[in-house]
Amino acid sequence: MYDILIIGTGPAGLSAAIYGARANLRVLAVGKDGGALQKAEKIDNYFGVTDSPGGTELWQRGVEQAQALGAEVKTAEITGVEYTGGYTVHTTAGSFEGKTLVFAMGNARKKPDIRDIEKYEGRGVSYCAVCDAFFFRGKNVAVLGNGNYALHEAEFLKNVAASVTVLTNGKPSEGIEDFEVIGDRISHLSGEDSLGAVHFESGSSLELDGLFVAEGFAGASELANKLGVMSSGGFITVDDNGVTNLPGCFAAGDCIGGTLQVASAVSEGAKAALSAIKYVRTKK
Ligand SMILES: Cc1cc2nc3c(=O)[nH]c(=O)nc-3n(C[C@H](O)[C@H](O)[C@H](O)COP(=O)(O)OP(=O)(O)OC[C@H]3O[C@@H](n4cnc5c(N)ncnc54)[C@H](O)[C@@H]3O)c2cc1C
Numbered sequence: 001m002y003d004i005l006i007i008g009t010g011p012a013g014l015s016a017a018i019y020g021a022r023a024n025l026r027v028l029a030v031g032k033d034g035g036a037l038q039k040a041e042k043i044d045n046y047f048g049v050t051d052s053p054g055g056t057e058l059w060q061r062g063v064e065q066a067q068a069l070g071a072e073v074k075t076a077e078i079t080g081v082e083y084t085g086g087y088t089v090h091t092t093a094g095s096f097e098g099k100t101l102v103f104a105m106g107n108a109r110k111k112p113d114i115r116d117i118e119k120y121e122g123r124g125v126s127y128c129a130v131c132d133a134f135f136f137r138g139k140n141v142a143v144l145g146n147g148n149y150a151l152h153e154a155e156f157l158k159n160v161a162a163s164v165t166v167l168t169n170g171k172p173s174e175g176i177e178d179f180e181v182i183g184d185r186i187s188h189l190s191g192e193d194s195l196g197a198v199h200f201e202s203g204s205s206l207e208l209d210g211l212f213v214a215e216g217f218a219g220a221s222e223l224a225n226k227l228g229v230m231s232s233g234g235f236i237t238v239d240d241n242g243v244t245n246l247p248g249c250f251a252a253g254d255c256i257g258g259t260l261q262v263a264s265a266v267s268e269g270a271k272a273a274l275s276a277i278k279y280v281r282t283k284k
Pocket residue numbers: 007008009010011012013030031032033034035036037038039040041042043044045076077078079104105106107217218219220252253254255259260261262263265
């Protein structure tokens with residue numbers, strides 16, 4: 001059991017890891033890569049860093065710094081999070097438990113480019129199997145996606161729905177063997193008051209009651225929704241100290257909105273870690 005479990009290893013997550021490790025706590029930060037920072041060609045506006053490193057280089061320095069101070073940093077994709085008294089995070093490298101959880105997953109949420117999808121949001125189209133599966137008991141549903149996150153959502157739904165089909169929308173399916181997979185590109189959705197069918201560019205269609213969007217990777221707001229963490233406009237809601245509405249759950253960086261810069265992510269990561277440290281020490 002980790003004292004502080006951090007999801008995301010960008011500047012916010014690594015900063016939280018550095019503060020947690022320096023407080024002599026057991027810290028794990030899990031992320032799939034260097035997030036938005038890795039995409040920056042060079043960073044010129046961060047205090048004290050005068051050699052204009054590329055985002056990837058600055059990120060690697062942060063990883064090394066966190067590890068040298070005693071934090072564990074793991075590369076894996078996060079597919080689910082549960083409240084289990086503490087927090088359990090499910091990843092492609094196994095599941096991990098923490099007394100506290102820090103969301104530091106950046107802000108990479110994207111909506112699928114499918115005609116009419118907004119029209120059916122909340123009326124058949126869902127972004128969260130854990131939240132909405134109950135409404136589709138005994139019904140026919142599909143998961144939109146092609147990787148680990150889609151598989152995770154499909155596995156959750158199969159215990160509730162009559163049938164679960166995975167729609168990859170033209171992308172190759174990655175390791176989704178236990179479900180019927182349709183690889184055709186989607187052209188549009190249809191239905192009167194709620195979703196009734198998905199239509200493919202090939203001309204065929206599939207009658208459906210529900211479509212669960214799980215394209216790419218699970219984003220911060222999707223996982224926050226699953227846990228019951230409050231968010232607004234796609235950003236996790238926190239107080240001035242990075243505290244969310246759930247006990248022992250904190251958030252920092254681009255996933256809480258604000259200025260969306262390395263400097264703010266680092267500052268918010270520190271604040272969230274200080275709140276987590278206080279929480280762990282109070283509970284001892
Ligand atoms: C092209 C570009 C240029 C930029 N230039 C600058 C600049 O010059 N100066 C500046 O201050 N800021 C710049 N920024 C913004 C800056 O990069 C971000 O504000 C900062 O990286 C946010 O840090 P973060 O830790 O909150 O999120 P991120 O850096 O996005 O890190 C998110 C972390 O979450 C992980 N993650 C997310 N989902 C999952 C999942 N399902 N499974 C596993 N891991 C997951 C990611 O792998 C990553 O580790 C730039 C951004 C971009 C895109």
